[in-house]
Amino acid sequence: MSTVAEHSHDDHDHHHHAPSGIKRWLYTTNHKDIGTLYLWFAFIMFLTGGAMAMVIRAELFQPGLQIVDPNFFNQMTTVHGLIMVFGAVMPAFTGLANWLVPMMIGAPDMALPRMNNWSFWILPFAFLILLSSLFLEGGGPNFGWTFYAPLSTTYSNDSTALFVFSVHIMGISSIMGAINVIVTIFNMRAPGMNWMKMPLFVWTWLITAFLLIAVMPVLAGVVTMLLTDKFFGTSFFDAAGGGDPVLFQHVFWFFGHPEVYIMILPAFGIISQIVPTFSRKPLFGYASMVYATASIALLSFVVWAHHMFTTGMPVATELFFMFATMLISVPTGVKVFNWVATMWRGSITFEIPMMFAIAFIVLFTLGGFSGLMLAITPVDFQYHDTYFVVAHFHYVLVTGAIFSIMAAVYYWLPKWTGKMFDITLAKWHFWCSLISVNLLFFPMHFVGLAGMPRRIPDYALQFADFNKWISIGGFAFGLSQLIFLALLIKACKKEGEPVSDRVWEGAEGLEWEQLPSPAPYHTFETPPVVK
């Protein structure tokens, strides 16, 4: 099989003159090229958003205002959030989907390759618009990434229009990417690759893609309402004109809560691929993993108001959203138990992807527990808008989503380049990141419980020591990512030991069993047979 693929691939190269240089990347419709573009774009955005986090941590290193003025501080927290959510995590997952979904289901490419090119190439412009607004008079968006009205309507400046358009473009890009994933998975599976044989990464991405097409249009709607409220005199969120600012929060979080599952479900898929490989056991409870993912996705639509416990809802409503939120920990718990059960009595080895995967399981669960605490309505009144919330969502997004992306890159990188990455650098990257990320985010629980509010450039003196350590952790975590950058540059230069086709001893699945390393430019032009 692989010899056939190899042969046709050679044939292809001989009489197909692909454009070279920048045009290769601009015009490409190849899923691997586009995957690479997405991943590099996400990494550049990760460093950009990270640089903004450094500004935030530098300002918070000690009490008082010393480095930036409060308005710029607010712009940094806002744009840091927007870039990390829409520019780093989501494009990284889309990049992984582009690289892996066709190889995992035995398809030659994504179903809609030209749209794939578009969905990537509009993305840099969206972020160019967003970032350029920082340099305008009055500055860029400063109302938090959640852009609550009336902060984003009555009290925002004119650059809000640029913010709205950039969010529109990001939304269109994600929707196109999601449609592409769904059509690919529905229509291009190799013969024999039936639903319950699909690798879990494919399953979780399929469900994520449905979440994306369901809620990204709602985000587009809410930013459009904001735009007309601000510039065209409508009163969706303006009480004076008969609107309601609380309505903004309902519509936003109707998008926003499924959005957080968009950022974690593919991570669940990645961990479900990696843990069995290095435990040398099949995944425990495959079917329950699929159903758990689907139930998390469905439940994510009925929990949004747990972000709004302090808006003055009736007790019955608060109780409903509290219990619905807690219900989500059941399928999530199923997943965590399945990963642990997969490792139980397995022949575990601790290669880099496995180390990241185990760190994910432990630290994501920790973030999940603080989420459970936040779900309890009466105590949420204390935690609301404090650093406890910041600690919670950074545990699930940094040590959750981002660690899973790093695990995925380390896991599949040898398959992509054909060479083993620099293991020494990778170990340094892992241990520096692991230690610094906990120094960065763990003390936030304490300052949060003690009452330090989020999104404020100054704080009371008693928080000074903790904040100093948090900032040191932040700088260390930021610098640790430069090790990752060095490793990736070396990997792209194709330095390192050549790897076998299977790469990892216990790896299973089409991409490891039926494709050579590095994966050729065109794969599965003749569909493989799945037993």
Next chain:
Amino acid sequence: MAETTPSNGKLVIKLVGIVIGMFGFGFALVPLYDVFCEVTGINGKTRDTASSYEAVIVDESRLVTVEFITRTNTGMPWEFGTETRRVKVHPGEVAQVDFYAKNPTIRNIIGQAVPSVSPGEAATYLNKTECFCFNNQPLAAGEEVIMPMIFYVDPQLPKDITFFTLQYTFYDVTEAAATTVAMNRIGE
């Protein structure tokens, strides 16, 4: 693959349909929210039209305290208040509270009062037969006005609510209402 080539086009059309549907749903949430709030009163909004007072049986077995809070929105220069901080009424009993507003500036301003009841559950049981909040309120430079508000509490009010607060916030809507003000004057 070749024997059963499923149509990408059809699937894409369905998915784009979902996208357009959900974009519409985002906007549909606006009226849905209003209806939901009207039924449950969760956002503390009272009805914005006058209720009639017909065949209401006064429940003399209990008293409800209604407290009034007045404020003006940021940037709204009016003086706005009431002499009556709170009243005790039997459910079903009609009461009148006078509010005053003064425009101390040298320009004409149109204000709009927006009511909010807390706890929100009580909002649906507050019936106003006359209120300055039903229409916007134009005040010329230096003009003063006494605005009566006549209301009764629905006897169906749950027994556990013995106290609620009605807050009025005056907003400056001069710009937004510039076009409709003339019509209001004619109406009066």
